[in-house]
Amino acid sequence: MAGSICIEAAELLEHFQWKTDEQAAEMLDQPEQLERISDELADVVIYCLGFSDTLSIDVSKAVYRKLQKNAEKYPPKAQESRRGSKERDSAKNVRST
16 A cells, blocks of 8 residues: 555656746646646545555544654754745745745
């Protein structure tokens, strides 16, 4: 199943590969493209949920634990100071679209 997750993730990536940030943003304004992307994202999630079920992993608990670990490892202030100004600007542009 892990291989299937990778394949579906690659199919999702194909929609964004070789696109600039501007092209990707424009693409998301197209309902047909957004539906295709949504379908690929759903495929990834479906395989992830199936895999977690096979391994008897409670996804909610696993995500919660991982978010806690990330918060400890990467406090918000530390993350902000590690980013370059270009990355900060890019993140602002994504949020505003």
